[in-house]
Amino acid sequence: MKKIALTLAALALAAGAHAQIGANSTQPHAYGLLSLGQSRLNVSCDGSLACDKSATGGKAMLGYSFGNGFALEGGYANFGKFRASSGPLSVSGKPEAVVLGGAYTAELTPDWALTGRLGAAYVRTKLHADAGVLSGSDRESKTQPIVGLALNYALTPSTRVELGIDATRAEYQGERTNLRMVSLGARMAF
Template identity: 35%
Template sequence: MKKQLFAVVVGAALALPMFAQAQSSYVGINAGRSELKLSGDLGSGKEDKTGYKAYAGYNFTQNFGLEAGYANFGKLKDRDAGTAVSMETSAFYLAGTATMPINPQFSAFAKAGVTQNRTKATVSGFGLRFSGKEDKTAAMFGIGAAYHVNQNVSVVAEYENFGKTYSENGAKLKASMLSAGVRYQF
């Protein structure tokens, strides 16, 4: 995870001069509640964790754009009848965005795209231990609203569904996030 976060920070630092050249580029950071739902042979459960994301985007017009980012959903832990399950999941995503200005201060937006989810899983119990990683590509969507503090700074709130992040050995894990944050537009 540290390597992924480092890659996002370095990538954003390298891309920042390019984004600064464009009038409609933005960067942002959000934090909030991520929801991880586990179902299947390993048991079932739902946990709310603190999640965060960093992202950058470009608006081609006032209404349409493209956004890419990294999200971390935290770690799901579940114990059931002597078996312990631990799953940590994150995602890189690319989505098209559609924005509808409501007035000069408020706008609503939606996004749809593809996400590359990575889940690290560990299952232990009865003297046995299994661990592994799975990368899973899934569709993602989101909706949100923005309050424009000034021409460059906006406060955003959004809900995003990242779909299935893990599907192996009869277990399925789904991730979504409800978050708020700050966006800076160049």
């Protein structure tokens, strides 16, 4: 976790020194977004002795801003690892997604902006179960809608700190569950 935080800080400093294009500039530009945060799986754990519906997740996105507030984004989101157990039976799930969508950033002030996101996520849910000496794994992938909202603040003309929330769904054998991630990261124009 410390290595990821240091990497984010180094990228933010490097981008600030490298790029002179503002993250909300009226000039078309590319940008990257790296963030880490808390994920939550909305699932019932009735009958489990132990159930962990929270995990550490993160995302890495690349985007292209057309200079009028609209942007096209794509990237990867990992929602972490969720666990439940009851006696000798334990189950873990790892949802992750490849994301493609659009974004619109509205400047609230010269330093503050609000970004809304809407797109499609190809969500792969990996499950692993252990029952004593027996174990097994399976996975299922489905395309799901993904929405997001983020508030960001300009540290430099090219680097912004972003606090956001993203929501999508994971599905396994017809059972859908909502996924939500609140994250903090750095958005760097280049």
